[in-house]
Amino acid sequence: MEPSPFRWRDPAAIEPREWLYGHHLIRKYVSATIAPGGVGKSTLTITDAVAMASGKPLLGLKPHGALRVWLWNGEDPRDEIERRVIATCLHHDIDPDEIAGKLFIDSGRQLPIKIGELQNGKITIATPVVDALVEAIRDLGVDVLIIDPFVSVHSLPENDNGAMDAAVKAFALVADRTGCAIDLVHHSRKLNGVDADIDAARGGSAIAGAVRAARVLNVMSGEVAKTFAIAESDRRSYVRVDDAKANLAPPSAARWFKLSGEPLGNATSDRPEDFVAVAEAWTPPDKLEGIGADELLAVQKAVHEQCYREHFKANEWAGHAVGRVLGLNSRADPGQQKIKNAIKAWIASGALVIDTAKDSKGNLRPIIEVGEWADAS
The missing domain is CATH 3.40.50.300 (P-loop containing nucleotide triphosphate hydrolases)
Known part of the structure; x- marks a missing residue:
């Protein structure tokens, strides 16, 4: 060998x-x-x-x-x-x-x-x-x-x-x-x-x-x-x-x-x-399918300076405002899940941000606020 x-x-x-x-x-x-x-x-x-x-x-x-x-x-x-x-x-x-x-x-x-x-x-x-x-x-x-x-x-x-x-x-x-x-x-x-x-x-x-x-x-x-x-x-x-x-x-x-x-x-x-x-x-669907810049701008206007809460179980959840803008049911799936997906994606992109504001009892709570405004048509 x-x-x-x-x-x-x-x-x-x-x-x-x-x-x-x-x-x-x-x-x-x-x-x-x-x-x-x-x-x-x-x-x-x-x-x-x-x-x-x-x-x-x-x-x-x-x-x-x-x-x-x-x-x-x-x-x-x-x-x-x-x-x-x-x-x-x-x-x-x-x-x-x-x-x-x-x-x-x-x-x-x-x-x-x-x-x-x-x-x-x-x-x-x-x-x-x-x-x-x-x-x-x-x-x-x-x-x-x-x-x-x-x-x-x-x-x-x-x-x-x-x-x-x-x-x-x-x-x-x-x-x-x-x-x-x-x-x-x-x-x-x-x-x-x-x-x-x-x-x-x-x-x-x-x-x-x-x-x-x-x-x-x-x-x-x-x-x-x-x-x-x-x-x-x-x-x-x-x-x-x-x-x-x-x-x-x-x-x-x-x-x-x-x-x-x-x-x-x-x-x-x-x-x-x-x-x-x-x-x-x-192929997994796009979580923002059917939601463009115009819809995002409308959502931003709806949540801006409104102190909508970040957590979906809160009565003042930002998702309820999103649902009204997009015509989705924010209280049950599949509408609620699509709203959650959209909010998560917008936070990741910087279009929305998590801020804090005081509630009626003076406690600081996470809220959704506008980050970078959308450039809509």
């Missing part, structure tokens, strides 16, 4: 990293998608697969061209996977010809993959399975392999770091030998209301350590839903995607997607049509 000496190369001549889908999937590496159950992992990855096969940014990420994608689902039968892919195509107006020959789907019920197991108490990686994956990926020219979920492709103890490291590295070997990118979809542990992060991946920490990029999914919290005036009954349809680990690229800002139901129109005489969950990109 002889160490290899380092030789300087012109950095401009070095090939850039081969990212295929945002900063999540890169050739020759394994990535992970981590989330609690029922959040929408499979719906997201199916939409990702259709996006990459069609070359279209269905969820805001631009694929690096139209890619060949192999989606393997270890839990659902093939006909259910077909329903979900077709519903995604219908929802996003994808013509079947756009993904023909570029999207491959398989169910673990018909095509089981078992890359690792314990044999006589020893961690064993199934070399024939690794070789078969390499051969299939090469034969089809697959760019991206999605394994959903990771737990379905091994029977190793999840809490054993050595076992998990061996299983992930077996997929890393597949990625390296074929030049494809691999996404392992993995469950988080039970979080009891706490947001998932990279450390929330179920089982040994080696799973998070062995991948080069990871993202986590979290349902919108009740507090965040209030700021966007989204009803409690609807908030679970909104899911945030965060870069949890970005060893090869700067972490990206959080993205959101929304879960919707797409009808298939397949009703029969004795069964209703299927509605299938699909994912669509969602």
